[in-house]
Amino acid sequence: MEAVHFGAGNIGRGFIGALLHEAGYSVTFVDVNDELIQALKKREKYTVHIASDKQTSFEVTGVDGLNSQTEETEVLEALQKADAITTAVGTATLPMIAPIIAKGLTSRVDNNHVNVIACENAIRATSMLREEIFTHLTEGEKRIITHNVGFADAAVDRIVPSVASDDVLEVTVEPFFEWIVEKPSLAGDIQLGEATLVDDLAPYLERKLFTVNSGHAAAAYRGYRAGKERILDAMADTEIETHVRKILEETSIFLIENYGFNVEAHEAYVEKIMERFKNPYLQDTVVRVGRGPIRKLGEKDRIVRPAKAFAEKGKEAKYLIMTIIDALHFYADGDAESEKLKKMVQTEGELSAFLHFSGLSAEHPLAQQVKAKL
Ligand SMILES: NC(=O)c1ccc[n+]([C@@H]2O[C@H](COP(=O)([O-])OP(=O)(O)OC[C@H]3O[C@@H](n4cnc5c(N)ncnc54)[C@H](O)[C@@H]3O)[C@@H](O)[C@H]2O)c1
Numbered sequence: 001m002e003a004v005h006f007g008a009g010n011i012g013r014g015f016i017g018a019l020l021h022e023a024g025y026s027v028t029f030v031d032v033n034d035e036l037i038q039a040l041k042k043r044e045k046y047t048v049h050i051a052s053d054k055q056t057s058f059e060v061t062g063v064d065g066l067n068s069q070t071e072e073t074e075v076l077e078a079l080q081k082a083d084a085i086t087t088a089v090g091t092a093t094l095p096m097i098a099p100i101i102a103k104g105l106t107s108r109v110d111n112n113h114v115n116v117i118a119c120e121n122a123i124r125a126t127s128m129l130r131e132e133i134f135t136h137l138t139e140g141e142k143r144i145i146t147h148n149v150g151f152a153d154a155a156v157d158r159i160v161p162s163v164a165s166d167d168v169l170e171v172t173v174e175p176f177f178e179w180i181v182e183k184p185s186l187a188g189d190i191q192l193g194e195a196t197l198v199d200d201l202a203p204y205l206e207r208k209l210f211t212v213n214s215g216h217a218a219a220a221y222r223g224y225r226a227g228k229e230r231i232l233d234a235m236a237d238t239e240i241e242t243h244v245r246k247i248l249e250e251t252s253i254f255l256i257e258n259y260g261f262n263v264e265a266h267e268a269y270v271e272k273i274m275e276r277f278k279n280p281y282l283q284d285t286v287v288r289v290g291r292g293p294i295r296k297l298g299e300k301d302r303i304v305r306p307a308k309a310f311a312e313k314g315k316e317a318k319y320l321i322m323t324i325i326d327a328l329h330f331y332a333d334g335d336a337e338s339e340k341l342k343k344m345v346q347t348e349g350e351l352s353a354f355l356h357f358s359g360l361s362a363e364h365p366l367a368q369q370v371k372a373k374l
């Protein structure tokens with residue numbers, strides 16, 4: 001089986017590429033980072049370290065790399081043969097890779113099934129990618145594609161930090177992982193190894209985004225304001241740890257009300273995540289976890305969505321609101337979104353910046369609540 005994976009970054013190498021390899025795929029990574037691509041071409045393998053007291057590692061072998069900027073023909077050939085096309089490039093990059101995927105899908109000569117799965121932290125990222133791909137297709141091409149291409153949404157959970165190393169390919173991952181894929185959208189009889197296939201992704205996806213990512217964002221933004229470098233340092237501070245717990249109490253109310261999760265089972269899920277944030281072998285930074293604050297302040301994303309649900313019911317999510325304000329103050333060198341946010345906060349003020357990036361009107365109850373806290 002052949003897989004083409006866009007984005008040879010942390011989650012691409014550390015999780016999706018590794019899992020596809022284990023499931024029996026030859027994985028070709030496509031990236032714009034030529035250093036990574038040349039190393040993949042040359043060595044055809046890389047090492048994954050598991051961040052635990054056992055200090056274990058494993059090799060992902062038989063991999064290849066292609067630079068999407070200089071090897072378009074080769075990328076198209078790989079897409080034509082692929083059984084699975086996955087991505088982990090960040091949602092903002094999906095429109096940039098959509099044209100080549102569209103071209104690859106429409107130039108396949110056989111009618112074999114192929115499945116596209118975007119592994120990004122967002123609500124239904126594959127559907128977003130599908131929409132982008134469809135803007136590059138004729139009506140006839142869309143009809144053909146609908147028969148043999150599956151576009152399955154997924155929830156992807158594994159903390160994979162950016163770790164400085166002399167080896168550009170080696171990657172460190174936490175032991176926990178969960179890849180949940182929506183089964184009814186898959187085409188044909190695809191093998192996805194240790195992925196979990198479910199009929200309805202929504203509860204799993206929202207539970208992940210509004211627990212792991214809401215809590216993580218809170219730790220990063222509060223940690224940043226308190227001068228912490230690592231998530232670990234933030235979580236070791238009792239005040240920040242309590243703050244993260246409070247956020248997860250708020251998102252738990254939101255999730256249990258929406259999906260009727262069993263309370264004890266959900267509490268156990270939250271506890272496990274708190275422990276994952278405190279993994280002493282994981283050198284994750286507040287900068288990596290906080291990067292992209294504009295995306296993270298989006299209406300459907302990890303902070304605003306649950307806070308908005310509270311506000312619309314006449315309630316207030318005090319700790320999520322604190323996270324919104326913390327996020328407005330986040331800045332990381334080299335992170336274009338935090339640069340843009342900082343400029344807007346400086347010129348227009350916190351509230352205008354929040355309204356602009358969340359898309360909420362000034363009259364929205366959450367906007368009123370945030371205003372009262374500024
Ligand atoms: N790291 C994690 O813990 C984690 C966990 C779950 C989900 N995710 C999600 O996975 C996605 C990637 O995260 P990451 O941590 O691996 O980031 P990363 O920055 O390590 O990797 C992203 C990769 O995409 C590449 N890229 C950028 N533009 C590209 C293009 N046009 N074509 C091909 N490749 C391109 C970059 O060069 C980089 O190698 C994000 O959506 C993130 O939310 C990350």
Ligand SMILES: O=P(O)(O)OC[C@@H](O)[C@@H](O)[C@H](O)[C@H](O)CO
Nearest residue numbers: 121156157158159160213216289
């Ligand atoms: O990748 P982002 O920027 O959406 O969020 C940062 C982290 O919260 C995220 O990468 C987590 O590590 C990951 O979602 C764990 O599964």
